[in-house]
Amino acid sequence: NAGVMQNPRHLVRRRGQEARLRCSPMKGHSHVYWYRQLPEEGLKFMVYLQKENIIDESGMPKERFSAEFPKEGPSILRIQQVVRGDSAAYFCASSPSYESSYEQYFGPGTRLTVT
Amino acid sequence: AQKITQTQPGMFVQEKEAVTLDCTYDTSDQSYGLFWYKQPSSGEMIFLIYQGSYDEQNATEGRYSLNFQKARKSANLVISASQLGDSAMYFCAMKGGKLIFGQGTELSVKP
Numbered sequence: 154n155a156g157v158m159q160n161p162r163h164l165v166r167r168r169g170q171e172a173r174l175r176c177s178p179m180k181g182h183s184h185v186y187w188y189r190q191l192p193e194e195g196l197k198f199m200v201y202l203q204k205e206n207i208i209d210e211s212g213m214p215k216e217r218f219s220a221e222f223p224k225e226g227p228s229i230l231r232i233q234q235v236v237r238g239d240s241a242a243y244f245c246a247s248s249p250s251y252e253s254s255y256e257q258y259f260g261p262g263t264r265l266t267v268t
Numbered sequence: 269a270q271k272i273t274q275t276q277p278g279m280f281v282q283e284k285e286a287v288t289l290d291c292t293y294d295t296s297d298q299s300y301g302l303f304w305y306k307q308p309s310s311g312e313m314i315f316l317i318y319q320g321s322y323d324e325q326n327a328t329e330g331r332y333s334l335n336f337q338k339a340r341k342s343a344n345l346v347i348s349a350s351q352l353g354d355s356a357m358y359f360c361a362m363k364g365g366k367l368i369f370g371q372g373t374e375l376s377v378k379p
Contacts, residue, residue, distance in 0.1 A: 186366060195359055195369035196313075209366060244313060251365050256303065259313035 155180065157247050157260035158227075165266045172232040172239070174263045178247030185228045186257060187220060190242040201251075202228060208251075235267045270295045272362050274370035281350045282378050288335070289345040289373045291360030297321075301363040302343040304334065307372070308356040316358075319343060350377045 158177040166172050178185050183204055188196040201209040202222035213220070217235075222228040232239055242264050246257035271294040281287040293302065304316040319327045319334045327334040335344040347354055355377045360370040 188367070188369075195371045196361075196367070198366045198368065201366050212366075242311060246313075246367070255301075256315055256318060257363070257367055258315070259305075261312050264311070 157245055157258050159243075159245050159260035159263050161263060162261060163264050163266070165268060166235050167268055168236060169234050172235050172265055174230040174232075174243050174245075174265070175227045176230070176245030176247075176260060177227040178245075179258055182247035182249050182258070184248045184251055185222050186246045186248075187228075187230050188244045188246065190244065190262075192241070196244060199230075232265075235265075237267050240265055240267045270297070270300075270362055270364060270368045272360055272368050272370035274360055274373050276373045277371070278374045278376070280376050280378060281347075283352060284349055286346060286348045287350055287375065289347070289358050289360075289375065291343045291345065291370060293341050293343060293360075293362050295341075295362060295364065297364045299364075302334070302336070303361045303363060303367065304332070304343075304345045305359045305361060305369075306354075306356045307359060313359075317345065347375075352377050352379060 160175050185202045187199040190196045198212040200213050200220045217233045219231045242262045244262045245260045248255045248257045273292045300321045302319045306314045317329045317332045319336045326336050331348045333346045357372045359372045361367045
């Protein structure tokens with residue numbers, strides 16, 4: 154049973170380019186969460202999605218960031234016109250339920266570097 | 269608002285000794301989950317242990333145990349018989365749906 158898959162593992166973008174990060178949840182999981190980890194910090198929640206729905210985007214920056222989880226295919230975190238401050242590790246997690254007792258399983262992360 | 273606090277930026281422990289990593293939390297929710305994750309230098313997030321707010325007994329998973337004191341709102345992680353491979357960042361997190369993480373504690377195990 155494959156775990157949470159994220160690709161690419163490393164992504165380098167120049168300022169002003171777009172970054173697309175992909176996440177395939179564990180089989181049978183319909184709840185996907187994105188987190189960002191800045192250097193020397195803990196993970197910060199960005200957005201929570203179910204299939205075709207954004208449930209909670211309270212942690213998403215208001216501009217340039219968007220997320221989707223289509224009916225078919227992986228969840229995508231999209232960052233437009235990247236800036237140096239977007240350099241971070243972006244983790245995706247999935248769970249079978251939103252309930253507090255259910256563990257979230259993390260992917261290996263995508264490390265974004267903006268030059 | 270929910271909040272997790274880890275007050276120890278770094279800890280050292282001698283190999284084979286036990287170590288306690290502190291975590292306090294704040295929430296107005298009645299039902300919540302508390303988690304500990306390990307992040308080695310390779311970067312992945314590894315689940316260690318879970319404690320539910322209604323669980324009466326402290327959670328244990330092998331060498332990991334969670335010292336849950338609900339009235340004090342603390343959920344400290346105890347690692348017994350430390351090993352060199354335990355050197356990593358450790359994050360406490362609370363779940364009321366999404367996970368709220370603390371700042372982490374960097375544990376270094378000395379031979």
